[in-house]
Amino acid sequence: MSFYRNEPKVLDELKTGVLLVNLGTPEAATTSAVRKYLKEFLWDRRVVEFPRALWWIILNGLILNTRPSKSAGAYQKIWTQHGSPLKVITEKLADKLSLAVNARLGSKYVVQYAMRYGQPSMPDVMQSLQAQGVSKLLVLPLYPQYSATTTASVSDAVFAELMHWRRVPELRTITSYATDPAYIAAIASSITQYWDINGRAQRLLFSFHSIPQAYIDKGDIYHSECMNTIREVVSVLDLPESAWSVAFQSRLGRQKWVQPYTDKTLIKWAQEGLESVDVVCPGFSIDCLETLEEINQENRAYFVNNGGSRYSYIPALNDSEDHVNCMLTILEKYLVGWD
Secondary structure (H helix, E strand, O other): OOOOOOOOOOOOOOEEEEEEEEEEOOOOOOHHHHHHHHHHHHOOOOOOOOOHHHHHHHHHHHHHHHHHHHHHHHHHHHOEOOEOHHHHHHHHHHHHHHHHHHHHHOOOEEEEEEEEEOOOEHHHHHHHHHHOOEEEEEEEEOOOOOOOOOHHHHHHHHHHHHOOOOOOOEEEEOOOOOOOHHHHHHHHHHHHHHHHHHOOOOEEEEEEEOOEHHHHHOOOOHHHHHHHHHHHHHHHHOOOHHHEEEEEEOOOOOOOEOOOEHHHHHHHHHHOOOOEEEEEOOOOOOOOHHHHHHHHHHHHHHHHHOOOOEEEEEOOOOOOHHHHHHHHHHHHHHHOOOO
């Protein structure tokens, strides 16, 4: 048996593939489905850098026996009749972007999405692109700010799959769009549109997913990427320093993570007498468990229960027209002239 997988027949027209990659989601809001998802996610060396033997014991002996049921409960609060919001909206974005790319650039482009963890898996989607005659592949991780824990992990998975291909396509990866003008404009527009409809709170909080401080100390540029995004958005919105702040959410374990922490910041503000706050999460391209449950529900309770009056979450860009146009503009820079 050959080591390499069977190659498709040579097609008359070679195509360029665009692979959108999001983090992933369980297939169902059940303890067993969440356990399967977390096992894959938390075993990634990019996500958790503990020595493998020690981490295997912690993961399988403790975390996977306690965390899945709690996380399943959180997923149940946001689950829709069509499934996981992250997956449903990512699929809608991919479909809309496919139509936009083909309308603007032509029919030789094939746009599909995959999840880094869970389904549809990156190997399966990449093999689908291969079967369609893709000779060039542009990978766009849906993480605006680069981190080894996210963007680099996508690259790992891409190269791991390509190890099995006899014909490796020309490859490009968009590793960051943290300060791309189209992305900054889309984020700023989403904030102003929300304010136009709902009014504006006393303070705007930018909340990003946190990562262990040790990763930053080792050279991960994620924190700098987040701050660069904020500086650009604040500049477009012309906000004074007193009107906004930044914090980081979703820490795990006892080690120090990038600070300040979102939950502690909101509690402190409420106790100090701040009455209203708007929260936006520019690190999330699509709404998911961490925005819909942790930010919009859990952190809302922290703020209100400690004296705050008005708490508003400004949704992610999701499959909005602004997001589609933003992604199309970014893709054009890499696709046009790639002949």
